[in-house]
Amino acid sequence: xxxxxxxxxxxxxxxxxxxxxxxxxxxxxxxxxxxxxxxxxxxxxxxxxxxxxxxxxxxxxxxxxxxxxxxxxxxxxxxxxxxxxxxxxxxxxxxxxxxxxxxxxxxxxxxxxxxxxxxxxxxxxxxxxxxxxxxxxxxxxxxxxxxxxxxxxxxxxxxxxxxxxxxxxxxxxxxxxxxxxxxxxxxxxxxxxxxxxxxxxxxxxxxxxxxxxxxxxxxxxxxxxxxxxxxxxxxxxxxxxxxxxxxxxxxxxxxxxxxxxxxxxxxxxxxxxxxxxxxxxxxxxxxxxxxxxxxxx
Amino acid sequence: xxxxxxxxxxxxxxxxxxxxxxxxxxxxxxxxxxxxxxxxxxxxxxxxxxxxxxxxxxxxxxxxxxxxxxxxxxxxxxxxxxxxxxxxxxxxxxxxxxxxxxxxxxxxxxxxxxxxxxxxxxxxxxxxxxxxxxxxxxxxxxxxxxxxxxxxxxxxxxxxxxxxxxxxxxxxxxxxxxxxxxxxxxxxxxxxxxxxxxxxxxxxxxxxxxxxxxxxxxxxxxxxxxxxxxxxxxxxxxxxxxxxxxxxxxxxxxx
Numbered sequence: 001x002x003x004x005x006x007x008x009x010x011x012x013x014x015x016x017x018x019x020x021x022x023x024x025x026x027x028x029x030x031x032x033x034x035x036x037x038x039x040x041x042x043x044x045x046x047x048x049x050x051x052x053x054x055x056x057x058x059x060x061x062x063x064x065x066x067x068x069x070x071x072x073x074x075x076x077x078x079x080x081x082x083x084x085x086x087x088x089x090x091x092x093x094x095x096x097x098x099x100x101x102x103x104x105x106x107x108x109x110x111x112x113x114x115x116x117x118x119x120x121x122x123x124x125x126x127x128x129x130x131x132x133x134x135x136x137x138x139x140x141x142x143x144x145x146x147x148x149x150x151x152x153x154x155x156x157x158x159x160x161x162x163x164x165x166x167x168x169x170x171x172x173x174x175x176x177x178x179x180x181x182x183x184x185x186x187x188x189x190x191x192x193x194x195x196x197x198x199x200x201x202x203x204x205x206x207x208x209x210x211x212x213x214x215x216x217x218x219x220x221x222x223x224x225x226x227x228x229x230x231x232x233x234x235x236x237x238x239x240x241x242x243x244x245x246x247x248x249x250x251x252x253x254x255x256x257x258x259x260x261x262x263x264x265x266x267x268x269x270x271x272x273x274x275x276x277x278x279x280x281x282x283x284x285x286x287x288x289x290x291x292x293x294x295x296x297x
Numbered sequence: 298x299x300x301x302x303x304x305x306x307x308x309x310x311x312x313x314x315x316x317x318x319x320x321x322x323x324x325x326x327x328x329x330x331x332x333x334x335x336x337x338x339x340x341x342x343x344x345x346x347x348x349x350x351x352x353x354x355x356x357x358x359x360x361x362x363x364x365x366x367x368x369x370x371x372x373x374x375x376x377x378x379x380x381x382x383x384x385x386x387x388x389x390x391x392x393x394x395x396x397x398x399x400x401x402x403x404x405x406x407x408x409x410x411x412x413x414x415x416x417x418x419x420x421x422x423x424x425x426x427x428x429x430x431x432x433x434x435x436x437x438x439x440x441x442x443x444x445x446x447x448x449x450x451x452x453x454x455x456x457x458x459x460x461x462x463x464x465x466x467x468x469x470x471x472x473x474x475x476x477x478x479x480x481x482x483x484x485x486x487x488x489x490x491x492x493x494x495x496x497x498x499x500x501x502x503x504x505x506x507x508x509x510x511x512x513x514x515x516x517x518x519x520x521x522x523x524x525x526x527x528x529x530x531x532x533x534x535x536x537x538x539x540x541x542x543x544x545x546x547x548x549x550x551x552x
């Protein structure tokens with residue numbers, strides 16, 4: 001076992017489509033066991049292309065990916081045995097029941113026949129699938145289908161989890177169930193790469209945040225450092241008038257003093273000043289600082 | 298991580314078989330319906346031949362075999378190409394791509410499915426020919442029948458996989474398969490001898506798997522030795538289609 005090798009290591013990863021469009025641009029990062037990297041970025045930023053290269057579905061134009069020191073494009077089948085993957089656009093087979101999916105995928109993941117019932121039972125419990133086992137996948141809601149996909153990814157108890165928007169379409173309760181499962185996996189030392197547009201999700205789960213923009217990983221750091229990139233920035237939220245159904249305006253200021261001066265200048269009666277949120281950082285990194293000033297919370 | 302069992306070869310074989318099982322489970326209803334249709338087709342054609350020529354058993358036999366070949370073609374092409382196209386276009390292939398199984402195992406499972414369909418249609422056809430009294434395939438010819446049916450199913454499945462990978466959407470797959478089936482039936486001498494085709498169409502006829510399947514089926518039904526030329530041509534078509542399929546699959550899944 002190559003346990004001393006890093007679970008995921010990307011060096012100068014660049015991918016160009018045939019037309020010459022750069023989908024990923026010189027991406028370098030590495031993850032250790034227990035790391036949960038959350039990739040943020042606008043639509044079309046290159047997050048999914050980056051994921052595809054990590055799992056070996058796309059060969060990088062230049063640069064390299066190593067999963068436990070091995071190229072995921074070369075012996076893909078062997079590497080994938082160590083990964084649990086939820087692709088963004090994967091779907092279940094409509095006419096097959098959930099339990100057939102679980103049993104078939106347990107066999108296809110190479111789990112020994114004697115261990116399969118226990119593995120299936122474990123993911124049924126972890127993902128709350130008990131009530132839907134006999135139902136055809138086509139009759140499940142979008143959120144339930146994502147839960148089944150999550151269960152399939154966890155079947156072989158993989159060392160690496162690659163989750164491309166795992167909670168999209170889930171209701172808040174189901175989303176929290178997934179968060180708990182992801183958090184459990186992180187505590188068990190799994191290496192996790194997760195993409196999401198839910199910043200609350202990133203804040204709750206990730207210990208590293210990566211920001212992808214125009215194919216480049218423009219920021220990649222622990223969550224605290226990510227906030228520090230905003231310097232001494234604070235957010236000022238105006239308290240709306242009593243009886244008003246409008247949310248208070250939000251302003252991002254460089255310092256507390258500047259925020260207080262702003263409040264005096266505009267004679268704000270009631271307001272609060274606090275730490276910037278991940279959303280503020282996201283918007284600033286995405287290059288849209290201006291709309292924050294005076295934006296509704 | 299839960300450890301995998303067996304060596305790499307054993308795991309590849311297991312992956313192929315489990316993918317085949319998954320495919321059969323997915324497609325069980327449509328498979329039965331399509332096989333039933335493919336056997337009904339020669340019955341209808343044979344009935345028409347009987348009405349046109351009630352006493353000429355050779356004509357009836359030729360038409361029944363021709364109908365069977367077209368039925369087999371439609372079954373294998375349609376089922377395999379739709380299975381691949383729906384996997385590719387509705388996200389199933391992305392799900393399978395997350396598994397530790399190779400592309401070869403995926404293609405092999407679909408080709409095996411085609412072989413099974415070929416055997417199923419040929420077996421049902423042989424029973425129909427015996428019941429209708431048109432011909433009785435002897436037990437001695439059974440290995441030949443199995444071999445030809447399997448090779449036919451394989452060559453048609455290769456073309457089916459290629460269509461499934463190439464087609465941009467499921468609706469197009471329907472059109473392409475229907476058109477391909479019709480064109481193959483027109484340029485292939487399944488109801489008449491190859492010599493009856495206009496000379497400029499004969500080379501195209503040789504490229505069609507239907508031509509060779511019909512000729513080999515006729516050899517078996519008439520208790521003649523199998524034509525080596527048609528056997529080789531059918532094997533060459535299967536090999537060519539398999540090669541193109543692998544190329545298309547790699548291009549289609551690494552785009």
